[in-house]
Amino acid sequence: MYSKVLIAIGLTGLCAMAAEVPAYKLKVFQPLPAAMDSTANPPTQAKIELGRMLYFENRLSKSQKFSCNSCHRLDKFGVDNEATSEGHKGQRGNRNSPTVFNAALHMAQFWDGRAADVEAQAKGPVLNPVEMAMPDEGTVVKTLKSMPEYVALFAKAFPGEKDPVTYNNMAKAIGVFERKLVTPSRWDKFLAGDKTALTAQEQAGLAKFLDAGCAGCHSGTLLGGSSYQKLGAAHPYPGLKDEGRSKISKNEGEKFYFKVPSLRNIDKTAPYYHDGSVKTLDEAVNRMAEFQLGQKMAPADVTAIVTWLKSLTGEVPASLTTKPKLPASGPQTPKPDVTD
Known part of the structure; x- marks a missing residue:
């Protein structure tokens, strides 16, 4: 009983x-x-491939130590599993780095919503003195133009533009790539x-x-x-x-x-x-x-x-999350700078 x-x-x-x-x-x-595509920034295969390279590109940081993938690691579900992320000269901000996966569907970007979309968000860390610490947009563009392969890739991704290697186009390419990170x-x-x-x-x-x-x-x-x-x-x-x-x-x-x-x-x-x-x-x-x-x-x-x-917990798109081969530096490509 x-x-x-x-x-x-x-x-x-x-x-x-x-x-x-x-x-x-x-x-x-x-x-x-x-898909998380945007009509304001329509995807093409050339733009996605360029964005994937730029996402892993350490030469977008002053020390050439950091890339988007440093804080938003694609092999760790888009984060670095640290309370706050390390940036230029070991500095750390006061906020946690959120995952990049599915981020394009958020109403806005960053914890405080200060960026409207992933394209706007991509511009911030590159120039942030605590993060990637590039001094200005011009330095970023000059760095990219110093590598002939990037010049050709930008021209392919943004056909018909007189000067396709721009800071805005860098952010657009990264944004298009991130919009494919659906899990x-x-x-x-x-x-x-x-x-x-x-x-x-x-x-x-x-x-x-x-x-x-x-x-x-x-x-x-x-x-x-x-x-x-x-x-x-x-x-x-x-x-x-x-x-x-x-x-x-x-x-x-x-x-x-x-x-x-x-x-x-x-x-x-x-x-x-x-x-x-x-x-x-x-x-x-x-x-x-x-x-x-x-x-x-x-x-x-x-x-x-x-x-x-x-x-x-979703499926991570392996075809997008592995690091691609990046263009070689040219004679005019800046060297790593950790002076300040």
């Missing part, structure tokens, strides 16, 4: 875990599109109707995520990336000094507001939050529950949600 009761309890638990999330609750999510996962198959794409445990975690109210911010295609929210909405977030979006908008009402991060590939992109201060996904979920939702979440519920979050 006792064993029959245990079996009944076990079956009841499994049935509860396997219970489907109602379809109407899934309407707040959308699957990834096949579909089992989650997308689940949203498309394949209920076997997620395990019973993962679906149970999804149910907990929805019941807790997490989808109030983490919804849509990216499960985030589409709004700014105050960090510490329910309770003041301890030790918070970064004023977030208000530094850009000059709006006191946006103090401590940050762009909500995407949850796609979240299991691979630690550490978390704008400053990289949270090391584990369990801790991130606990803190979100406490300071954003005003809840003390049970350990079993945290585990369930994290189990589901891991299903959001």
Whole structure:
């Protein structure tokens, strides 16, 4: 009799875990599109290939030590897994480098949204004195023009332009390349109707995520990336000094507001939050529950949600993420400069 009761309890638990999330609750999510192309910057194969080279190009930094891939490593799901990234002469900023995968679908770029799109974002780090530290756009263009192969590649990528090697075109090429970094996962198959794409445990975690109210911010295609929210909405977030979006908008009402991060590939992109201060996904979920939702979440519920979050890890397009052969330096190509 006792064993029959245990079996009944076990079956009841499994049935509860396997219970489907109602379809109407899934309407707040959308699957990834096949492409993230922009009509303002239409893709061509020549532009994509150039952008891929420029993404890995260390000579776009003053010391020739750093490239886009230094902080947004394509072999590490678009991050470097550090709290803050190393830049020129060992300097570090005060914000975590977010993943570049699926980034083109965000409402804006950077934690504070100061760049409208990935093309605008690509211009920033190259000239930032803490990051790649190039002195000005002219130096970047001069460096690229010193390599005949790049001159030919720019002409092919931007045909018909009298002077195709420009700073804007550099950013356009990098942007077109980044727009190909889409990472579909089992989650997308689940949203498309394949209920076997997620395990019973993962679906149970999804149910907990929805019941807790997490989808109030983490919804849509990216499960985030589409709004700014105050960090510490329910309770003041301890030790918070970064004023977030208000530094850009000059709006006191946006103090401590940050762009909500995407949850796609979240299991691979630690550490978390704008400053990289949270090391584990369990801790991130606990803190979100406490300071954003005003809840003390049970350990079993945290585990369930994290189990589901891991299903959001997608497939990295290997054909795009390996480093290509880069053009050789020319006689006039600047040498590495670490003087200041």
